[in-house]
Amino acid sequence: MTIEKVRIGLIGCGHRGIIGFLQSLRHIKRAEHVVALCDPNPTRVEFARQYLGTTDCKCYTHVDEFLKHPGLNTVIVTTPDCTHRDLVVRAFDLGLDVVCEKPMATTIADARDMLQARGDRRFRMAFNFRYHPLMQRTKEILQSGVAGRILHVDSTDVVSWQHGGDYFRRWHARREKSGGLLVHKGTHTFDAINWCLEDRPASVFAKGAKLFYTPDQQQGERCKGCKAKDICRFYVDLNHDVPGQTAEIPDFYRRIYLEAEHHDNYLRDTCVFHRDNDICDTHNVSIRYQGGTLCNYSAIFYAAYEERRIAFQGTDARIEVSKRNHNIRIVDAAGKEDIITIPKATGGHGGADVALMQSLFETGPSRQGASATAEDGYWSLAIAACANESIASGEDIAVPPLDNAFKIGSNRSAQV
């Protein structure tokens, strides 16, 4: 489909829908292709329309009406993770193409339903980390063959307490909504590793625990009105935005969450130590790939600083990627070291969001083949879901394969 014919509807007018997609679409001058917006919360959908700045974009609070908007052909899904399955399947049922935020879904069963519903429609995953300048260069280096065959990957997501704490303030902190942080957050890194290795996971073993955001520290239900306001470092006042979260739009948190909460009781400042939070904040994952590569990944959400590190150990060289240092270190077998500093790009997620939008909605260069499919969504989710299963059972979990039933154009009634 040429860009002139793309008529976009965005569902989920929260942080990612507005800051990630609408802002980046405006940046690449594609906002006029957004013809419909949907969110059950009328304040948020109206805020999104005003932000977009186009008068002929229609707002919906009902999904079925939105999906039937005249001429709509491409749906962007930026709703909470647990809702992706139903919305994507409904979009496919109406013959629409889909761009889905990560994670693809929260369970393997949901992801399979989505693949089966796809039929001959286009289903793309919005893995923006692939488009980060660091990952673009890393992929290029790995493809050059300088590292030889990759035998081991060592990766960690060190998430600061400001950023990490924010996952414990809202729906992410409930497993049924987000699948936990290996699903919600880890899938970014799992996808990047899968993409770099050009391989698929075979089995996963994991340990996880909630060690930091423990309920014995809970002082109130939410920050607003909390008696611990002056002593709690996690206290936020939504009138003044959320520290550690980027929102270049003035009063963003007040306008889209605080002043919208009377519609749906979505509280954006729930206590990070809330007794009902049931996800882990500390994780170790061990992955074996089909090609034999072994990978370990860890993720913590209460660190003193922010870092994402991935080290690829090949037969001929070691390639170490550091988001904090914004560089790639290459050390060959003789110990010769080369450090490549990557220039910082502007825009959300280190320039990755705008590059993702260009890839989705402009016919630009291939960007190292970064465009992600639903199958890519499946494989990254599968690592996270199997890790969750391993944490619960203590077993090494074989990653369920995909079969021909999910090939593009396959009949919806095909056997799973």
Ligand SMILES: NC(=O)c1ccc[n+]([C@@H]2O[C@H](COP(=O)([O-])OP(=O)(O)OC[C@H]3O[C@@H](n4cnc5c(N)ncnc54)[C@H](O)[C@@H]3O)[C@@H](O)[C@H]2O)c1
């Ligand atoms: N790629 C990235 O870097 C990145 C960053 C942040 C979030 N995300 C993803 O974006 C999605 C949204 O996250 P967010 O931080 O914007 O959350 P959010 O809570 O700020 O926004 C979600 C929006 O979806 C709406 N919503 C809830 N249920 C719905 C339903 N059934 N139908 C339609 N709308 C519904 C809510 O009212 C809200 O406005 C998630 O899947 C998340 O994992 C991706």
